Amino acid sequence: MKRVLSCVLEPTVVMAARALCMLGLVLALLSSSSAEEYVGLSANQCAVPAKDRVDCGYPQVTPKECNNRGCCFDSRIPGVPWCFKPLQEAECTF
Secondary structure, eight states: OOOOOOOOOOHHHHHHHHHHHHHHHHHHHHHHHTSOBOTTSOTTTTOOOGGGOOBOSOTTOOHHHHHHTTOEEOOSSTTSOSEEOOOOOOOOOO
16 A cells, blocks of 8 residues: 655644644743833832832732833732832932
């Protein structure tokens, strides 16, 4: 019996490839949404230790909404405010 090669993928292979693509997409979205965002603020102003963060947002606040309030957003540490008041930069006066 002669064997003929087929270019048609098995349904399970197609489903596995789709599942991997979806997983990659979800992981990419999660990693980008959990980043720190300091629009209009310096990284130094937002370098507030987790224990010293003063809440500046509300439940489910987005990074953009937080920044519009003049606050820092950093969702990398669970259990502390993600939207918090920035440090005030010291002004040098002589």
